[in-house]
Amino acid sequence: MAERVEYPISVRLPGYVVRKIDELIEKREFRSRSDFIKFAVTFTLGQMMLEEAKELARSLREEEIREESEGARERLRKGEFEDEGEEVKEILREVEREYKKLMGAE
Numbered sequence: 001m002a003e004r005v006e007y008p009i010s011v012r013l014p015g016y017v018v019r020k021i022d023e024l025i026e027k028r029e030f031r032s033r034s035d036f037i038k039f040a041v042t043f044t045l046g047q048m049m050l051e052e053a054k055e056l057a058r059s060l061r062e063e064e065i066r067e068e069s070e071g072a073r074e075r076l077r078k079g080e081f082e083d084e085g086e087e088v089k090e091i092l093r094e095v096e097r098e099y100k101k102l103m104g105a106e
Contacts, residue, residue, distance in 0.1 A: 039098045
C-alpha cells in the first residue's frame with residue numbers, strides 16, 4: 001500500500017460552522033474537527049471529480065466512448081493497468097466508513 005502522507009493546514013471558519021461541526025462531534029458522528037474537515041474535503045473533491053467525469057462523458061461521441069471502452073477492456077485483459085490508485089482507494093474506503101458512521105450503520 002502507498003505510504004499515506006498527511007500535511008497540516010490551517011483553516012479559518014465562521015463560528016456557526018465550527019459550532020455545527022462541534023455538534024456532530026458531540027453526537028459522535030466524527031472524532032474531531034480534523035476528521036470532519038478531512039471527510040468534508042474528500043467528499044467535496046469526490047463530488048467535483050464526478051461532475052468533471054460527467055461533463056467529459058457528455059462531450060464524448062458514442063463512437064469515442066465505444067473506442068475507449070474497447071481499449072480499456074483490452075488493456076485489462078492484458079494486465080496493463082498498474083495499481084496506482086491504492087491511495088485513492090483507501091481515501092474512498094475512509095469516506096465510506098465516515099458516511100456509514102453518519103448514517104448510523106457503524
